[in-house]
Each structure stands twice: as structure tokens, then as C-alpha cells.
Amino acid sequence: MLLSSASLASVSLQPIYAHEASNWPLETFAANGLFRQIAHYQNRHPEAVVISGGHYDLASLASQLPTDRALQHTDNGWVLHYPLVIAPDASLTIADTRLYLEGHHGGCLINRGTLTIHNASLASNGDNGSGFIHGWGGSHIRIEHSTLSDLGRKDYRAHGLTLARHRYQGNGPGATLQIDDSRLTHLYRGISTETGSELQARRVQIRDTREQGMVLGGSNSQLDTVIITNAHGHGLRLEGRGATRIFDLTSQANRGSGVLMEDYRGPLSVDRLASTDNREYGLQIKGGKADASARLAQLTLQHNGSDGLRVDSPIVITVSAAHIDDNGRYAVSLDGQQAPVSARLQQLTLYHNALAALHTRGQGAVDIEQASLRHNSQRGHYLAGNLRGREFDLLPRLVSGQPLRIDFTDSPATALPASPR
Structure with a gap:
């Protein structure tokens, strides 16, 4: 015994x-x-x-x-x-x-x-x-x-x-x-x-x-100056109910996504994430509950095989000071087909992503402020999905740097000025 x-x-x-x-x-x-x-x-x-x-x-x-x-x-x-x-x-x-x-x-x-x-x-x-x-x-x-x-x-x-x-x-x-x-x-x-x-x-x-490089399931975790490279799967995977604080994470050249957050419940705070040259997404957030939240600051999501940032989750996402460039599909893709997506994006550079800077589908809302866009599409589109037909109307307001709220659905989208703070 x-x-x-x-x-x-x-x-x-x-x-x-x-x-x-x-x-x-x-x-x-x-x-x-x-x-x-x-x-x-x-x-x-x-x-x-x-x-x-x-x-x-x-x-x-x-x-x-x-x-x-x-x-x-x-x-x-x-x-x-x-x-x-x-x-x-x-x-x-x-x-x-x-x-x-x-x-x-x-x-x-x-x-x-x-x-x-x-x-x-x-x-x-x-x-x-x-x-x-x-x-x-x-x-x-x-x-x-x-x-x-x-x-x-x-x-x-x-x-x-x-x-x-x-x-x-x-x-x-x-x-x-x-x-x-x-x-x-x-x-x-x-x-x-x-x-x-x-x-x-x-x-x-x-x-x-x-x-995978690291899998944190339902734990309370603090990562400070962590480098994950060349994992056969995802670099970092977060799941379950927990609380995660990340400061200065590099996830590079992994065969999956740099960071995958799946069915995660709880707060996530990220300051300084570089997720680059991964075969799939730079950062993918999927599943989870609406009572969870993610605050993401100082992101570098570049040269990934798919989207730089992919969100198909009902949790509240706040992104500030992000460089999302040269990715294989979209810079940012918001998918509200399973549940409405809510995101606030501030101080962005979305440069030379292969398909478009911003892609939306399903239902949700995104608040955007201070975005700089450059496309890398043969068709010259900055917006895709259910916003594509509104590009002529939305683009001048996007590049003006002023706060803009976009409510999107698979029916025609609407855009409203941000409410006063």
C-alpha cells in the first residue's frame, strides 16, 4: 500500500x-x-x-x-x-x-x-x-x-x-x-x-x-516571459474554468495555433503577446461562456497561416495596441454564428493580410477606434463576410480614427457612432 x-x-x-x-x-x-x-x-x-x-x-x-x-x-x-x-x-x-x-x-x-x-x-x-x-x-x-x-x-x-x-x-x-x-x-x-x-x-x-507546448485546464496561472517555439501542436492552449495572467509571451513557429483559448471560463489578461509564424491562427478564441472576459494588450500577430485573431466565442474581448499583419487569411475574423460576438478593438494596424483586414459572419458587435488598414487582396477589399457590401460606407469612418460601433448580422449590417464615454 x-x-x-x-x-x-x-x-x-x-x-x-x-x-x-x-x-x-x-x-x-x-x-x-x-x-x-x-x-x-x-x-x-x-x-x-x-x-x-x-x-x-x-x-x-x-x-x-x-x-x-x-x-x-x-x-x-x-x-x-x-x-x-x-x-x-x-x-x-x-x-x-x-x-x-x-x-x-x-x-x-x-x-x-x-x-x-x-x-x-x-x-x-x-x-x-x-x-x-x-x-x-x-x-x-x-x-x-x-x-x-x-x-x-x-x-x-x-x-x-x-x-x-x-x-x-x-x-x-x-x-x-x-x-x-x-x-x-x-x-x-x-x-x-x-x-x-x-x-x-x-x-x-x-x-x-x-x-502541444502548454495546456492549462481550469487552473490559476501566471506566465511571465515565456517562450514557446516549434510545438507539434498548439503553442498554448487554455481551457476550463480558471484565471490566467500573461505578461510577455512569445509563441512562434508552432504547427497549430500560437494560442488557442477553447471553452475557457474566467478572466484572461494578456500584456505583450507575440504569436508569429504559426501554421494555423495567431490567437483563436472559441466556445466558452458569456461571463468570461479577455483583455488583450500589446499584441503582435503576424505571418500566421490562417487569421491573426479569430473569435467565435460569446466572451467579451477587448484588444488594444495590436499589430496584426501579413497573415494567410484575415487580420481579424469575428464569427457569431453559434453565439453573438462582442469585441472592442483599439489602436490597430491591420496590414497586408491576404484576404481582408476585418471579416465578420453571424451576429455580433464590434467597437473599433484608431485602426490603420492596408490590404493585400487582388480585389482590394478591406472588409469581408457580412460587412463586405458596406465597405464603401464604413471604410471612411474606420480610417478616420474616430470611435465606430458596428452591429453585424447575416442580414445587412448597420454602423453607428460610438456612444459618448
């Missing part, structure tokens, strides 16, 4: 059973094939290393294990061959060293207590058998001045660096992750969070992920 005693610090090898009530910290991963990997290497009933109470580093941990088959010291650092569970009253520090998680043997870190990674390098196999780091509800992970490489696989909650609260934990506290001045390279997914988790990421680089 993977249980711990708060009154006694110990390190032990404990058997892993399939019965969820005693094995829940590992049950999720065992169902994903971890048992098979463990059994192949251990050649007996699967066991995990469990730290119950106390504080350990890798050397003190190894000194209390009966065999080096679980944790082995080499000329290049350490190799973990067994799953390692940190109990709620225990802590592990990995500092000034290298740790290789031998995923093909079952090596992974399951945190229920406190895990600190400082000035260290953690790596794994870089394939669908890779080791991973997972934090359960109530746990704390602190990573600083470190590099994580080749962790994670496509299996549920084993994507690389993940936070989640197990159903057996009820409504207890979520997991927390603080990561500072660190690099994540070639993980299956850079960082994943689930409902109730908290994330603070500062000066973090995520590149070459085998799936």
Missing part, C-alpha cells in the same frame, strides 16, 4: 497493487502500461520507491535503498529505474546534478509532497516509453535554473510535467508548480495543469514539444 506515516521518516520499496483504494497515486499510470514496463525490468511483483516523511536528496535516498537497481549513481549523475513516490509529508531535492528517468523500466516521479529541482538536468528516453513528472493535489513542485528534456508520452497524465487532483482527493487543495529560469525541450507536452492547480512560470523556454 502506498501510504505514509507523518511520525516516521523512511524510504522503502513498496509493492504496487491494482486495487485503486491502496494504489491510487500510481493507478492512473499503471493502467497506461507502467506495470508492463516495471515488470519487464524488475522481473517480480512491481514495486515503487516511496519516501514517507523527512527530507532527502538523491544521495541520501540511495543510501537507504537495499539495491541500486532502483536508483543508480553513474559517472554522469543518477538513473532512476523505479517509480518514485514522494508522500504528502516528505520532500525531495534534486540539485546540482543530472537525473535520467529510465522510462522503459518504469522510472518516473510521482509527487504528493514537495519536489525541488535546482540547477539540475532531468532527461528521459524521448519516446512513447519516456518517464515523467506528475504532481497530485496538495503537492508542491519548485523548478529553477534547470533543464528538462525528452520527458513524457501520450498516455493520460504522463505528458511530461503535469498537475492534477485525483478523484479520491475530493475538493482538497490542488497541486502547485513554480518554475523559474528553466528550459523544457522535446517533452511530449511542456506543462499540463488540471482543475484546481496553480502555476507560476517565469523566464521559461519550451521548445520542440512532441504535442
Whole structure:
């Protein structure tokens, strides 16, 4: 049983059973094939290393294990061959060293207590058998001045660096992750969070992920100076009920969208986003509820394969100081077919987008002020969709810089001066 005693610090090898009530910290991963990997290497009933109470580093941990088959010291650092569970009253520090998680043997870190990674390098196999780091509800992970490489696989909650609260934990506290001045390279997914988790990421680089760069689901998150490049999917994905504060995010050259916000519920505040050279959208906002809001300032959405900004969501969008240029379709596309769209756009440059500067369909309203437009269409249109037939009327007022409110539907659109503030 993977249980711990708060009154006694110990390190032990404990058997892993399939019965969820005693094995829940590992049950999720065992169902994903971890048992098979463990059994192949251990050649007996699967066991995990469990730290119950106390504080350990890798050397003190190894000194209390009966065999080096679980944790082995080499000329290049350490190799973990067994799953390692940190109990709620225990802590592990990995500092000034290298740790290789031998995923093909079952090596992974399951945190229920406190895990600190400082000035260290953690790596794994870089394939669908890779080791991973997972934090359960109530746990704390602190990573600083470190590099994580080749962790994670496509299996549920084993994507690389993940936070989640197990159903057996009820409504207890979520997991927390603080990561500072660190690099994540070639993980299956850079960082994943689930409902109730908290994330603070500062000066973090995520590149070459085998799936999405970062997926924040229902968490409270703060991102400060984060760079995501060359993800196989979206750079950053936001979903679920949470609160997100972003300052200085670069999402570049990803195979999906730079940023995707899907069925997100809660406030989003962005100051300084550069989303460029992505295969799909620069920033896509879809689904969600009308009680959510997004305040976006200082945007650079350029050279994306589709629209710079795509909105088909009922949440209230405010955009100020944005350069949305040279995108493969529209600079801004507002789609109110599923639910009315509401957007306020201020201080925009919409230059040389392939189809048009502004595209609308369905129903909604957009307030525009201080917009500069240059088209890159052979037909010379600035407006498209259900505004195209009104371009002659709307364009002089758009380029005048004065506030303009446009209510649009798939029936003829109307434009009114903005109401006094």
C-alpha cells in the first residue's frame, strides 16, 4: 500500500497493487502500461520507491535503498529505474546534478509532497516509453535554473510535467508548480495543469514539444516571459474554468495555433503577446461562456497561416495596441454564428493580410477606434463576410480614427457612432 506515516521518516520499496483504494497515486499510470514496463525490468511483483516523511536528496535516498537497481549513481549523475513516490509529508531535492528517468523500466516521479529541482538536468528516453513528472493535489513542485528534456508520452497524465487532483482527493487543495529560469525541450507536452492547480512560470523556454507546448485546464496561472517555439501542436492552449495572467509571451513557429483559448471560463489578461509564424491562427478564441472576459494588450500577430485573431466565442474581448499583419487569411475574423460576438478593438494596424483586414459572419458587435488598414487582396477589399457590401460606407469612418460601433448580422449590417464615454 502506498501510504505514509507523518511520525516516521523512511524510504522503502513498496509493492504496487491494482486495487485503486491502496494504489491510487500510481493507478492512473499503471493502467497506461507502467506495470508492463516495471515488470519487464524488475522481473517480480512491481514495486515503487516511496519516501514517507523527512527530507532527502538523491544521495541520501540511495543510501537507504537495499539495491541500486532502483536508483543508480553513474559517472554522469543518477538513473532512476523505479517509480518514485514522494508522500504528502516528505520532500525531495534534486540539485546540482543530472537525473535520467529510465522510462522503459518504469522510472518516473510521482509527487504528493514537495519536489525541488535546482540547477539540475532531468532527461528521459524521448519516446512513447519516456518517464515523467506528475504532481497530485496538495503537492508542491519548485523548478529553477534547470533543464528538462525528452520527458513524457501520450498516455493520460504522463505528458511530461503535469498537475492534477485525483478523484479520491475530493475538493482538497490542488497541486502547485513554480518554475523559474528553466528550459523544457522535446517533452511530449511542456506543462499540463488540471482543475484546481496553480502555476507560476517565469523566464521559461519550451521548445520542440512532441504535442502541444502548454495546456492549462481550469487552473490559476501566471506566465511571465515565456517562450514557446516549434510545438507539434498548439503553442498554448487554455481551457476550463480558471484565471490566467500573461505578461510577455512569445509563441512562434508552432504547427497549430500560437494560442488557442477553447471553452475557457474566467478572466484572461494578456500584456505583450507575440504569436508569429504559426501554421494555423495567431490567437483563436472559441466556445466558452458569456461571463468570461479577455483583455488583450500589446499584441503582435503576424505571418500566421490562417487569421491573426479569430473569435467565435460569446466572451467579451477587448484588444488594444495590436499589430496584426501579413497573415494567410484575415487580420481579424469575428464569427457569431453559434453565439453573438462582442469585441472592442483599439489602436490597430491591420496590414497586408491576404484576404481582408476585418471579416465578420453571424451576429455580433464590434467597437473599433484608431485602426490603420492596408490590404493585400487582388480585389482590394478591406472588409469581408457580412460587412463586405458596406465597405464603401464604413471604410471612411474606420480610417478616420474616430470611435465606430458596428452591429453585424447575416442580414445587412448597420454602423453607428460610438456612444459618448
